[in-house]
Amino acid sequence: MNETLNNIEVAMFYLMIIAYLLSTVMYWLTLVSKKVWLEHLATGITILGLAGNTVALIVRTIIAQRPPLSNGYEFILTFCWGIVAVYLFAEFRYKIKALGSFVMPLPFLLLTFIIMKMGPEERVASAIPPALKSQWLTFHVITAMLAYGAFAISFGLGVMYLLKSRSDDENGKSNAKGWISRFPASQILDELAYKIIGFAFPLLTLCIITGAIWANYAWGTYWSWDPKETWSLITWIIYAAYLHVRLMYGWKGKKAAWMEVFGFLAVLFTFFGVNYLLPGLHSYA
CATH class of the missing domain: 1.20.120 (Four Helix Bundle (Hemerythrin (Met), subunit A))
Known part of the structure:
Protein backbone atom coordinates (compact mmCIF):
# COMPACT_ATOMS: atom_id res chain seq x y z
CA MET A 1 0.00 0.00 0.00
CA ARG A 123 12.27 13.34 1.16
CA VAL A 124 11.30 10.28 3.18
CA ALA A 125 8.29 10.59 5.49
CA SER A 126 10.14 10.15 8.78
CA ALA A 127 8.80 10.02 12.31
CA ILE A 128 7.81 13.42 13.62
CA PRO A 129 10.25 14.97 16.15
CA PRO A 130 8.83 15.48 19.65
CA ALA A 131 9.06 19.28 19.26
CA LEU A 132 6.64 19.13 16.34
CA LYS A 133 3.89 17.17 18.07
CA SER A 134 1.48 20.03 18.55
CA GLN A 135 -1.60 21.30 16.73
CA TRP A 136 -0.08 24.76 16.96
CA LEU A 137 2.44 23.66 14.32
CA THR A 138 -0.40 23.11 11.85
CA PHE A 139 -1.82 26.60 12.44
CA HIS A 140 1.68 28.06 12.36
CA VAL A 141 2.61 26.55 8.99
CA ILE A 142 -0.78 27.13 7.33
CA THR A 143 -0.66 30.85 8.13
CA ALA A 144 2.96 30.97 6.96
CA MET A 145 2.07 29.17 3.73
CA LEU A 146 -0.69 31.64 2.85
CA ALA A 147 1.29 34.70 3.96
CA TYR A 148 4.43 33.69 2.07
CA GLY A 149 2.35 32.80 -0.98
CA ALA A 150 0.71 36.23 -0.94
CA PHE A 151 4.07 37.96 -0.47
CA ALA A 152 5.29 36.13 -3.58
CA ILE A 153 2.41 37.73 -5.49
CA SER A 154 3.31 41.19 -4.16
CA PHE A 155 6.90 40.53 -5.26
CA GLY A 156 5.72 39.79 -8.80
CA LEU A 157 3.60 42.94 -8.79
CA GLY A 158 6.52 44.99 -7.48
CA VAL A 159 8.79 43.77 -10.28
CA MET A 160 6.09 44.50 -12.85
CA TYR A 161 5.66 48.01 -11.43
CA LEU A 162 9.38 48.75 -11.61
CA LEU A 163 9.47 47.62 -15.25
CA LYS A 164 6.28 49.45 -16.20
CA SER A 165 7.11 52.71 -14.44
CA ARG A 166 10.31 53.14 -16.46
CA SER A 167 8.14 54.11 -19.44
CA ASP A 168 5.79 56.43 -17.53
CA ASP A 169 6.01 60.17 -18.16
CA GLU A 170 5.81 62.86 -15.47
CA ASN A 171 1.99 62.68 -15.46
CA GLY A 172 1.98 58.91 -14.97
CA LYS A 173 0.95 58.18 -18.54
CA SER A 174 2.58 55.06 -19.90
CA ASN A 175 4.59 55.06 -23.10
CA ALA A 176 5.45 51.37 -22.80
CA LYS A 177 6.07 49.37 -25.94
CA GLY A 178 6.43 45.68 -26.66
CA TRP A 179 5.62 43.09 -24.02
CA ILE A 180 5.67 45.59 -21.15
CA SER A 181 2.69 47.30 -22.77
CA ARG A 182 0.67 44.20 -21.84
CA PHE A 183 1.00 45.12 -18.15
CA PRO A 184 -1.85 46.96 -16.38
CA ALA A 185 -1.32 50.62 -15.54
CA SER A 186 1.33 51.32 -12.90
CA GLN A 187 -1.29 52.66 -10.48
CA ILE A 188 -3.24 49.40 -10.70
CA LEU A 189 -0.13 47.33 -9.98
CA ASP A 190 0.72 49.57 -7.03
CA GLU A 191 -2.76 49.38 -5.50
CA LEU A 192 -3.06 45.63 -6.00
CA ALA A 193 0.30 44.99 -4.31
CA TYR A 194 -0.92 47.07 -1.37
CA LYS A 195 -4.12 45.00 -1.13
CA ILE A 196 -2.18 41.73 -1.29
CA ILE A 197 0.20 42.81 1.48
CA GLY A 198 -2.77 44.03 3.50
CA PHE A 199 -4.15 40.48 3.24
CA ALA A 200 -0.85 38.74 3.98
CA PHE A 201 0.41 40.86 6.88
CA PRO A 202 -2.23 39.72 9.43
CA LEU A 203 -1.49 36.13 8.42
CA LEU A 204 2.22 36.68 9.03
CA THR A 205 1.34 38.16 12.41
CA LEU A 206 -0.72 35.07 13.25
CA CYS A 207 2.15 32.92 12.02
CA ILE A 208 4.53 34.54 14.51
CA ILE A 209 2.00 34.40 17.37
CA THR A 210 1.15 30.73 16.82
CA GLY A 211 4.86 30.01 16.42
CA ALA A 212 5.53 31.60 19.82
CA ILE A 213 2.79 29.53 21.44
CA TRP A 214 4.19 26.40 19.79
CA ALA A 215 7.72 27.31 20.95
CA ASN A 216 6.51 27.61 24.53
CA TYR A 217 4.88 24.18 24.24
CA ALA A 218 7.96 22.59 22.67
CA TRP A 219 10.86 24.38 24.37
CA GLY A 220 9.36 26.12 27.40
CA THR A 221 9.79 29.68 26.17
CA TYR A 222 7.75 31.91 23.88
CA TRP A 223 10.78 33.60 22.34
CA SER A 224 14.45 32.63 22.34
CA TRP A 225 15.92 34.76 19.53
CA ASP A 226 16.48 31.66 17.48
CA PRO A 227 17.62 32.67 13.92
CA LYS A 228 14.24 31.62 12.47
CA GLU A 229 12.39 33.72 15.03
CA THR A 230 14.70 36.67 14.48
CA TRP A 231 14.37 36.65 10.70
CA SER A 232 10.62 36.15 10.91
CA LEU A 233 10.53 39.30 13.04
CA ILE A 234 12.74 41.15 10.54
CA THR A 235 10.37 40.16 7.74
CA TRP A 236 7.40 41.30 9.82
CA ILE A 237 9.11 44.65 10.49
CA ILE A 238 9.76 45.22 6.76
CA TYR A 239 6.11 44.70 5.85
CA ALA A 240 4.92 46.64 8.91
CA ALA A 241 7.13 49.52 7.78
CA TYR A 242 5.68 49.25 4.28
CA LEU A 243 2.13 49.57 5.60
CA HIS A 244 3.11 52.34 8.00
CA VAL A 245 4.80 54.60 5.47
CA ARG A 246 2.05 53.87 2.97
CA LEU A 247 -0.73 54.87 5.33
CA MET A 248 1.02 57.66 7.24
CA TYR A 249 3.25 59.22 4.59
CA GLY A 250 1.57 58.16 1.38
CA TRP A 251 4.51 56.17 0.03
CA LYS A 252 3.60 54.74 -3.36
CA GLY A 253 5.33 54.00 -6.61
CA LYS A 254 8.96 52.94 -6.83
CA LYS A 255 9.72 53.23 -3.11
CA ALA A 256 6.82 50.92 -2.28
CA ALA A 257 7.73 48.52 -5.11
CA TRP A 258 11.31 48.19 -3.87
CA MET A 259 10.00 47.42 -0.37
CA GLU A 260 7.80 44.70 -1.88
CA VAL A 261 10.85 43.18 -3.56
CA PHE A 262 13.11 43.40 -0.50
CA GLY A 263 10.34 42.08 1.72
CA PHE A 264 10.07 38.90 -0.33
CA LEU A 265 13.86 38.50 -0.36
CA ALA A 266 13.61 38.53 3.44
CA VAL A 267 10.89 35.87 3.19
CA LEU A 268 13.18 33.68 1.07
CA PHE A 269 16.05 34.10 3.51
CA THR A 270 13.76 33.29 6.42
CA PHE A 271 12.65 30.17 4.58
CA PHE A 272 15.98 28.99 3.11
CA GLY A 273 18.86 30.92 4.61
CA VAL A 274 17.87 30.19 8.19
CA ASN A 275 17.00 26.55 7.53
CA TYR A 276 20.16 25.67 5.65
CA LEU A 277 22.79 28.26 6.66
CA LEU A 278 22.19 29.24 10.27
CA PRO A 279 22.15 26.72 13.15
CA GLY A 280 19.21 26.88 15.49
CA LEU A 281 16.15 25.16 16.87
CA HIS A 282 14.57 25.22 13.40
CA SER A 283 17.51 23.53 11.67
CA TYR A 284 15.49 20.33 11.26
CA ALA A 285 13.27 22.21 8.76
Whole structure:
Protein backbone atom coordinates (compact mmCIF):
# COMPACT_ATOMS: atom_id res chain seq x y z
CA MET A 1 0.00 0.00 0.00
CA ASN A 2 2.74 2.45 1.00
CA GLU A 3 4.71 1.62 -2.13
CA THR A 4 1.70 2.49 -4.28
CA LEU A 5 1.20 5.74 -2.39
CA ASN A 6 4.91 6.56 -2.71
CA ASN A 7 4.69 6.02 -6.47
CA ILE A 8 1.66 8.33 -6.64
CA GLU A 9 3.50 11.01 -4.65
CA VAL A 10 6.54 10.79 -6.94
CA ALA A 11 4.31 10.97 -10.01
CA MET A 12 2.53 14.04 -8.61
CA PHE A 13 5.87 15.68 -7.83
CA TYR A 14 7.03 15.37 -11.43
CA LEU A 15 3.60 16.43 -12.67
CA MET A 16 3.99 19.57 -10.56
CA ILE A 17 7.45 20.45 -11.82
CA ILE A 18 6.47 19.87 -15.47
CA ALA A 19 3.22 21.81 -15.08
CA TYR A 20 4.87 24.75 -13.33
CA LEU A 21 7.62 24.88 -15.97
CA LEU A 22 5.13 24.72 -18.83
CA SER A 23 2.86 27.32 -17.25
CA THR A 24 5.86 29.64 -16.84
CA VAL A 25 6.68 29.27 -20.53
CA MET A 26 3.03 29.74 -21.51
CA TYR A 27 2.73 32.91 -19.43
CA TRP A 28 5.91 34.25 -21.02
CA LEU A 29 4.45 33.54 -24.46
CA THR A 30 1.28 35.44 -23.55
CA LEU A 31 3.43 38.56 -23.11
CA VAL A 32 4.49 38.49 -26.75
CA SER A 33 1.33 37.03 -28.23
CA LYS A 34 -2.24 38.26 -27.99
CA LYS A 35 -3.74 34.82 -28.58
CA VAL A 36 -6.41 34.19 -25.97
CA TRP A 37 -6.02 30.42 -26.16
CA LEU A 38 -2.46 30.74 -24.87
CA GLU A 39 -3.73 32.56 -21.79
CA HIS A 40 -6.35 29.87 -21.16
CA LEU A 41 -3.74 27.15 -21.67
CA ALA A 42 -1.36 28.80 -19.20
CA THR A 43 -4.09 29.01 -16.58
CA GLY A 44 -5.23 25.44 -17.22
CA ILE A 45 -1.71 24.06 -16.80
CA THR A 46 -1.31 26.07 -13.59
CA ILE A 47 -4.53 24.55 -12.24
CA LEU A 48 -3.26 21.09 -13.21
CA GLY A 49 -0.03 21.75 -11.32
CA LEU A 50 -1.96 22.89 -8.25
CA ALA A 51 -4.09 19.75 -8.43
CA GLY A 52 -0.94 17.62 -8.50
CA ASN A 53 0.49 19.66 -5.63
CA THR A 54 -2.69 19.06 -3.61
CA VAL A 55 -2.69 15.32 -4.28
CA ALA A 56 1.01 15.09 -3.33
CA LEU A 57 0.31 16.76 0.02
CA ILE A 58 -2.72 14.55 0.69
CA VAL A 59 -0.77 11.40 -0.14
CA ARG A 60 2.12 12.46 2.06
CA THR A 61 -0.37 13.05 4.90
CA ILE A 62 -1.73 9.51 4.47
CA ILE A 63 1.75 7.97 4.32
CA ALA A 64 3.12 9.87 7.32
CA GLN A 65 -0.13 9.79 9.34
CA ARG A 66 0.39 13.44 10.17
CA PRO A 67 0.23 16.85 8.46
CA PRO A 68 3.05 17.16 5.88
CA LEU A 69 4.86 19.91 7.76
CA SER A 70 7.90 18.44 9.47
CA ASN A 71 10.87 18.72 7.06
CA GLY A 72 12.28 20.89 4.29
CA TYR A 73 10.78 18.83 1.48
CA GLU A 74 7.29 19.06 2.92
CA PHE A 75 7.62 22.76 3.70
CA ILE A 76 8.61 23.48 0.10
CA LEU A 77 5.60 21.55 -1.20
CA THR A 78 3.31 23.60 1.03
CA PHE A 79 5.12 26.82 0.06
CA CYS A 80 4.54 26.03 -3.63
CA TRP A 81 0.89 25.26 -2.91
CA GLY A 82 0.47 28.60 -1.13
CA ILE A 83 2.09 30.58 -3.96
CA VAL A 84 0.04 28.95 -6.72
CA ALA A 85 -3.26 28.98 -4.81
CA VAL A 86 -2.98 32.68 -3.98
CA TYR A 87 -1.80 33.45 -7.51
CA LEU A 88 -4.79 31.72 -9.11
CA PHE A 89 -7.12 33.61 -6.79
CA ALA A 90 -5.46 36.88 -7.83
CA GLU A 91 -5.63 35.96 -11.51
CA PHE A 92 -9.34 35.12 -11.42
CA ARG A 93 -10.15 38.07 -9.16
CA TYR A 94 -8.13 40.78 -10.90
CA LYS A 95 -7.68 39.34 -14.44
CA ILE A 96 -3.94 40.09 -14.65
CA LYS A 97 -2.54 37.24 -16.73
CA ALA A 98 0.89 38.89 -17.10
CA LEU A 99 1.45 38.40 -13.36
CA GLY A 100 1.94 34.68 -13.96
CA SER A 101 5.14 35.43 -15.88
CA PHE A 102 6.73 36.69 -12.66
CA VAL A 103 5.08 34.41 -10.10
CA MET A 104 5.06 30.94 -11.68
CA PRO A 105 8.86 30.71 -12.02
CA LEU A 106 9.01 30.75 -8.20
CA PRO A 107 7.34 27.35 -7.52
CA PHE A 108 9.27 25.83 -10.41
CA LEU A 109 12.56 27.04 -8.93
CA LEU A 110 11.55 25.79 -5.47
CA LEU A 111 10.90 22.30 -6.84
CA THR A 112 14.17 22.45 -8.79
CA PHE A 113 15.89 23.17 -5.48
CA ILE A 114 14.47 19.90 -4.13
CA ILE A 115 15.89 17.94 -7.08
CA MET A 116 19.30 19.59 -6.95
CA LYS A 117 19.87 19.90 -3.21
CA MET A 118 17.82 17.22 -1.45
CA GLY A 119 18.72 13.56 -1.51
CA PRO A 120 16.11 10.75 -1.34
CA GLU A 121 16.69 10.40 2.41
CA GLU A 122 15.56 14.01 2.93
CA ARG A 123 12.27 13.34 1.16
CA VAL A 124 11.30 10.28 3.18
CA ALA A 125 8.29 10.59 5.49
CA SER A 126 10.14 10.15 8.78
CA ALA A 127 8.80 10.02 12.31
CA ILE A 128 7.81 13.42 13.62
CA PRO A 129 10.25 14.97 16.15
CA PRO A 130 8.83 15.48 19.65
CA ALA A 131 9.06 19.28 19.26
CA LEU A 132 6.64 19.13 16.34
CA LYS A 133 3.89 17.17 18.07
CA SER A 134 1.48 20.03 18.55
CA GLN A 135 -1.60 21.30 16.73
CA TRP A 136 -0.08 24.76 16.96
CA LEU A 137 2.44 23.66 14.32
CA THR A 138 -0.40 23.11 11.85
CA PHE A 139 -1.82 26.60 12.44
CA HIS A 140 1.68 28.06 12.36
CA VAL A 141 2.61 26.55 8.99
CA ILE A 142 -0.78 27.13 7.33
CA THR A 143 -0.66 30.85 8.13
CA ALA A 144 2.96 30.97 6.96
CA MET A 145 2.07 29.17 3.73
CA LEU A 146 -0.69 31.64 2.85
CA ALA A 147 1.29 34.70 3.96
CA TYR A 148 4.43 33.69 2.07
CA GLY A 149 2.35 32.80 -0.98
CA ALA A 150 0.71 36.23 -0.94
CA PHE A 151 4.07 37.96 -0.47
CA ALA A 152 5.29 36.13 -3.58
CA ILE A 153 2.41 37.73 -5.49
CA SER A 154 3.31 41.19 -4.16
CA PHE A 155 6.90 40.53 -5.26
CA GLY A 156 5.72 39.79 -8.80
CA LEU A 157 3.60 42.94 -8.79
CA GLY A 158 6.52 44.99 -7.48
CA VAL A 159 8.79 43.77 -10.28
CA MET A 160 6.09 44.50 -12.85
CA TYR A 161 5.66 48.01 -11.43
CA LEU A 162 9.38 48.75 -11.61
CA LEU A 163 9.47 47.62 -15.25
CA LYS A 164 6.28 49.45 -16.20
CA SER A 165 7.11 52.71 -14.44
CA ARG A 166 10.31 53.14 -16.46
CA SER A 167 8.14 54.11 -19.44
CA ASP A 168 5.79 56.43 -17.53
CA ASP A 169 6.01 60.17 -18.16
CA GLU A 170 5.81 62.86 -15.47
CA ASN A 171 1.99 62.68 -15.46
CA GLY A 172 1.98 58.91 -14.97
CA LYS A 173 0.95 58.18 -18.54
CA SER A 174 2.58 55.06 -19.90
CA ASN A 175 4.59 55.06 -23.10
CA ALA A 176 5.45 51.37 -22.80
CA LYS A 177 6.07 49.37 -25.94
CA GLY A 178 6.43 45.68 -26.66
CA TRP A 179 5.62 43.09 -24.02
CA ILE A 180 5.67 45.59 -21.15
CA SER A 181 2.69 47.30 -22.77
CA ARG A 182 0.67 44.20 -21.84
CA PHE A 183 1.00 45.12 -18.15
CA PRO A 184 -1.85 46.96 -16.38
CA ALA A 185 -1.32 50.62 -15.54
CA SER A 186 1.33 51.32 -12.90
CA GLN A 187 -1.29 52.66 -10.48
CA ILE A 188 -3.24 49.40 -10.70
CA LEU A 189 -0.13 47.33 -9.98
CA ASP A 190 0.72 49.57 -7.03
CA GLU A 191 -2.76 49.38 -5.50
CA LEU A 192 -3.06 45.63 -6.00
CA ALA A 193 0.30 44.99 -4.31
CA TYR A 194 -0.92 47.07 -1.37
CA LYS A 195 -4.12 45.00 -1.13
CA ILE A 196 -2.18 41.73 -1.29
CA ILE A 197 0.20 42.81 1.48
CA GLY A 198 -2.77 44.03 3.50
CA PHE A 199 -4.15 40.48 3.24
CA ALA A 200 -0.85 38.74 3.98
CA PHE A 201 0.41 40.86 6.88
CA PRO A 202 -2.23 39.72 9.43
CA LEU A 203 -1.49 36.13 8.42
CA LEU A 204 2.22 36.68 9.03
CA THR A 205 1.34 38.16 12.41
CA LEU A 206 -0.72 35.07 13.25
CA CYS A 207 2.15 32.92 12.02
CA ILE A 208 4.53 34.54 14.51
CA ILE A 209 2.00 34.40 17.37
CA THR A 210 1.15 30.73 16.82
CA GLY A 211 4.86 30.01 16.42
CA ALA A 212 5.53 31.60 19.82
CA ILE A 213 2.79 29.53 21.44
CA TRP A 214 4.19 26.40 19.79
CA ALA A 215 7.72 27.31 20.95
CA ASN A 216 6.51 27.61 24.53
CA TYR A 217 4.88 24.18 24.24
CA ALA A 218 7.96 22.59 22.67
CA TRP A 219 10.86 24.38 24.37
CA GLY A 220 9.36 26.12 27.40
CA THR A 221 9.79 29.68 26.17
CA TYR A 222 7.75 31.91 23.88
CA TRP A 223 10.78 33.60 22.34
CA SER A 224 14.45 32.63 22.34
CA TRP A 225 15.92 34.76 19.53
CA ASP A 226 16.48 31.66 17.48
CA PRO A 227 17.62 32.67 13.92
CA LYS A 228 14.24 31.62 12.47
CA GLU A 229 12.39 33.72 15.03
CA THR A 230 14.70 36.67 14.48
CA TRP A 231 14.37 36.65 10.70
CA SER A 232 10.62 36.15 10.91
CA LEU A 233 10.53 39.30 13.04
CA ILE A 234 12.74 41.15 10.54
CA THR A 235 10.37 40.16 7.74
CA TRP A 236 7.40 41.30 9.82
CA ILE A 237 9.11 44.65 10.49
CA ILE A 238 9.76 45.22 6.76
CA TYR A 239 6.11 44.70 5.85
CA ALA A 240 4.92 46.64 8.91
CA ALA A 241 7.13 49.52 7.78
CA TYR A 242 5.68 49.25 4.28
CA LEU A 243 2.13 49.57 5.60
CA HIS A 244 3.11 52.34 8.00
CA VAL A 245 4.80 54.60 5.47
CA ARG A 246 2.05 53.87 2.97
CA LEU A 247 -0.73 54.87 5.33
CA MET A 248 1.02 57.66 7.24
CA TYR A 249 3.25 59.22 4.59
CA GLY A 250 1.57 58.16 1.38
CA TRP A 251 4.51 56.17 0.03
CA LYS A 252 3.60 54.74 -3.36
CA GLY A 253 5.33 54.00 -6.61
CA LYS A 254 8.96 52.94 -6.83
CA LYS A 255 9.72 53.23 -3.11
CA ALA A 256 6.82 50.92 -2.28
CA ALA A 257 7.73 48.52 -5.11
CA TRP A 258 11.31 48.19 -3.87
CA MET A 259 10.00 47.42 -0.37
CA GLU A 260 7.80 44.70 -1.88
CA VAL A 261 10.85 43.18 -3.56
CA PHE A 262 13.11 43.40 -0.50
CA GLY A 263 10.34 42.08 1.72
CA PHE A 264 10.07 38.90 -0.33
CA LEU A 265 13.86 38.50 -0.36
CA ALA A 266 13.61 38.53 3.44
CA VAL A 267 10.89 35.87 3.19
CA LEU A 268 13.18 33.68 1.07
CA PHE A 269 16.05 34.10 3.51
CA THR A 270 13.76 33.29 6.42
CA PHE A 271 12.65 30.17 4.58
CA PHE A 272 15.98 28.99 3.11
CA GLY A 273 18.86 30.92 4.61
CA VAL A 274 17.87 30.19 8.19
CA ASN A 275 17.00 26.55 7.53
CA TYR A 276 20.16 25.67 5.65
CA LEU A 277 22.79 28.26 6.66
CA LEU A 278 22.19 29.24 10.27
CA PRO A 279 22.15 26.72 13.15
CA GLY A 280 19.21 26.88 15.49
CA LEU A 281 16.15 25.16 16.87
CA HIS A 282 14.57 25.22 13.40
CA SER A 283 17.51 23.53 11.67
CA TYR A 284 15.49 20.33 11.26
CA ALA A 285 13.27 22.21 8.76
